[in-house]
Amino acid sequence: MSHQHLEALDVAAIREEFPILQREFDGQQVVYLDNAATTQTPDPVVDAMSDYYRESNANVHRGIHHLSQEASNAYETAHDRVAEFINADGREEVVFTKNTTEGENLLAYAWGLNELGPEDEVVLTEMEHHASLVTWQQIAERTGATVRYIRIDEDGRLDMDHAADLIADDTAIVSAAHVSNTLGTVNPVGQLTDLAHDHDALSFIDGAQAVPNRPVDVKAIDADFYAFSGHKMAGPTGIGVLYGKRDLFEELDPFLYGGGMIRKVTFEDSTWGDLPWKFEPGTPQIAEAVGLHAAVDWLEDIGLERIQAHEEELAAYAYDRLAAEDDVELYGPDGSDRGGLVSFNLDGVHAHDLTSIMNDHTIAVRAGDHCTQPLHDKLGVPASTRASFYVYNTREEIDKLVDALDDARQLFA
Amino acid sequence: MGLGSDMYRQQILDHYKNPRNYGELEDPTFTHIGENPMCGDEIRMDVKLDDDEETIERVAFSGDGCAISQASASMLSGKLHGKTVDELLEMDRDDVIDMLGVDISPMRVKCAVLAEKVAQDGAEIYQGELDVEKTTTED
Numbered sequence: 031m032s033h034q035h036l037e038a039l040d041v042a043a044i045r046e047e048f049p050i051l052q053r054e055f056d057g058q059q060v061v062y063l064d065n066a067a068t069t070q071t072p073d074p075v076v077d078a079m080s081d082y083y084r085e086s087n088a089n090v091h092r093g094i095h096h097l098s099q100e101a102s103n104a105y106e107t108a109h110d111r112v113a114e115f116i117n118a119d120g121r122e123e124v125v126f127t128k129n130t131t132e133g134e135n136l137l138a139y140a141w142g143l144n145e146l147g148p149e150d151e152v153v154l155t156e157m158e159h160h161a162s163l164v165t166w167q168q169i170a171e172r173t174g175a176t177v178r179y180i181r182i183d184e185d186g187r188l189d190m191d192h193a194a195d196l197i198a199d200d201t202a203i204v205s206a207a208h209v210s211n212t213l214g215t216v217n218p219v220g221q222l223t224d225l226a227h228d229h230d231a232l233s234f235i236d237g238a239q240a241v242p243n244r245p246v247d248v249k250a251i252d253a254d255f256y257a258f259s260g261h262k263m264a265g266p267t268g269i270g271v272l273y274g275k276r277d278l279f280e281e282l283d284p285f286l287y288g289g290g291m292i293r294k295v296t297f298e299d300s301t302w303g304d305l306p307w308k309f310e311p312g313t314p315q316i317a318e319a320v321g322l323h324a325a326v327d328w329l330e331d332i333g334l335e336r337i338q339a340h341e342e343e344l345a346a347y348a349y350d351r352l353a354a355e356d357d358v359e360l361y362g363p364d365g366s367d368r369g370g371l372v373s374f375n376l377d378g379v380h381a382h383d384l385t386s387i388m389n390d391h392t393i394a395v396r397a398g399d400h401c402t403q404p405l406h407d408k409l410g411v412p413a414s415t416r417a418s419f420y421v422y423n424t425r426e427e428i429d430k431l432v433d434a435l436d437d438a439r440q441l442f443a
Numbered sequence: 444m445g446l447g448s449d450m451y452r453q454q455i456l457d458h459y460k461n462p463r464n465y466g467e468l469e470d471p472t473f474t475h476i477g478e479n480p481m482c483g484d485e486i487r488m489d490v491k492l493d494d495d496e497e498t499i500e501r502v503a504f505s506g507d508g509c510a511i512s513q514a515s516a517s518m519l520s521g522k523l524h525g526k527t528v529d530e531l532l533e534m535d536r537d538d539v540i541d542m543l544g545v546d547i548s549p550m551r552v553k554c555a556v557l558a559e560k561v562a563q564d565g566a567e568i569y570q571g572e573l574d575v576e577k578t579t580t581e582d
């Protein structure tokens with residue numbers, strides 16, 4: 031994909047909004063390349079949250095007083111802002127969760143546990159995060175449903191012929207990652223959704239690694255459900271989003287029960303409140319919603335297309351630099367159509383050792399299975415090292431990563 | 444560029460590259476396997492006791508994993524020689540870290556103690572005090 035017409039990011043100016051990037055350990059400035067795990071939070075987001083606590087803090091929905099009105103307004107408006115951001119039809123389609131994992135579980139419990147049976151199939155991909163894989167495995171075990179996995183090919187892309195075979199009349203739901211957190215593969219989620227709909231199945235898209243770094247339009251994908259996390263998109267921890275089509279959300283029973291989500295309660299029975307509050311019982315994460323709102327504003331100010339171009343550029347640069355090293359094994363597709371991350375292994379050095387050595391240079395990368403153990407089994411490695419990028423990263427930082435490989439080679443030679 | 448952290452001192456790297464007592468015993472008194480699921484480290488410890496059924500006569504280990512887990516297993520296999528099973532069971536993680544002689548960063552302690560835990564669980568299973576198929580180290 032070419033983004034040549036887009037103006038490059040002013041990374042130096044962006045970095046000024048992240049004091050944490052100036053931190054030093056043992057006199058070395060941190061090189062933060064663990065953004066697929068969590069991104070750093072810019073000052074405007076931190077400020078929005080602290081302003082909320084300093085000026086507007088109160089419980090939402092139930093208060094008549096000024097502060098509660100302000101807090102309620104801020105909390106509800108955050109839903110509208112997120113809806114606009116992903117092109118949903120209003121706040122009714124935007125449920126705030128704790129994170130992507132909770133979004134997966136919400137649907138799996140509220141829908142899967144009630145609707146699935148022994149004749150049903152749940153279709154996942156081999157590159158699913160444990161958030162989806164483990165959740166659907168458990169629900170399948172309890173309902174007797176069968177889980178099937180769409181294969182990946184040698185390049186780490188989904189085998190769409192296999193997808194077309196697997197997704198059939200027994201399929202009840204297709205749940206797929208939009209962007210793989212291990213391979214960086216960008217999956218054709220619109221096509222998967224079409225296949226699901228052709229067979230009257232639902233589609234659930236895990237957008238944890240997509241929403242932070244590319245424009246996402248849930249209508250264009252036609253996804254029935256779409257989940258993501260605030261802390262991976264310059265927002266705070268503790269808040270995530272589950273998008274759902276309004277008519278589907280309306281049919282669905284709540285997952286958690288309590289206050290703030292009901293219309294009428296008697297000693298015998300209760301009826302549920304309006305969307306999206308029906309899925310948000312109890313005191314919600316109000317400051318985090320304010321922070322998420324600010325993060326969305328911040329990202330759109332920069333422009334998601336420019337962010338995507340920046341990430342693709344860094345990913346391609348990192349991929350090429352690492353691919354030029356004979357003793358480095360890379361996973362996932364080459365070329366530029368990958369998310370902003372690269373997973374790899376250095377021959378003869380365990381990923382944990384390599385990552386410890388990187389840490390000696392204050393380079394923050396991640397080692398392990400990245401919550402995709404079955405995928406690592408398939409790749410035939412117990413673990414990999416993953417470098418993942420965001421708006422504030424530079425080519426120089428990737429150079430430092432590649433230089434540090436020499437240190438590992440010398441130690442382990 | 445500095446040559447790496449304190450964690451990768453010569454001794455650790457030497458044991459990693461030239462593991463001592465690597466392999467399997469022909470007639471172990473007990474054998475046990477364990478893993479660090481998050482790291483993919485896996486270690487098998489074979490222990491042969493003397494006729495007194497108390498004193499450790501030989502130890503061998505095998506498996507795969509990071510330098511810290513493998514070096515720890517290699518060093519432990521030598522250190523246990525001549526000790527009693529009770530002495531093995533009395534060891535704790537500080538003993539392992541002392542043995543390694545380097546600072547182990549918190550996230551890597553699991554790697555460091557894997558071999559010790561596998562040997563200890565193996566001994567307890569042998570004594571009939573524990574019933575697990577495989578040891579795993581969680582946090």
Ligand SMILES: Cc1ncc(COP(=O)(O)O)c(C=O)c1O
Pocket residue numbers: 066067129130131132159161162207209210211236238239259270401
């Ligand atoms: C693809 C994918 N799905 C789900 C998750 C889970 O996100 P969270 O931990 O915020 O629930 C992650 C992040 O680790 C991810 O990368």
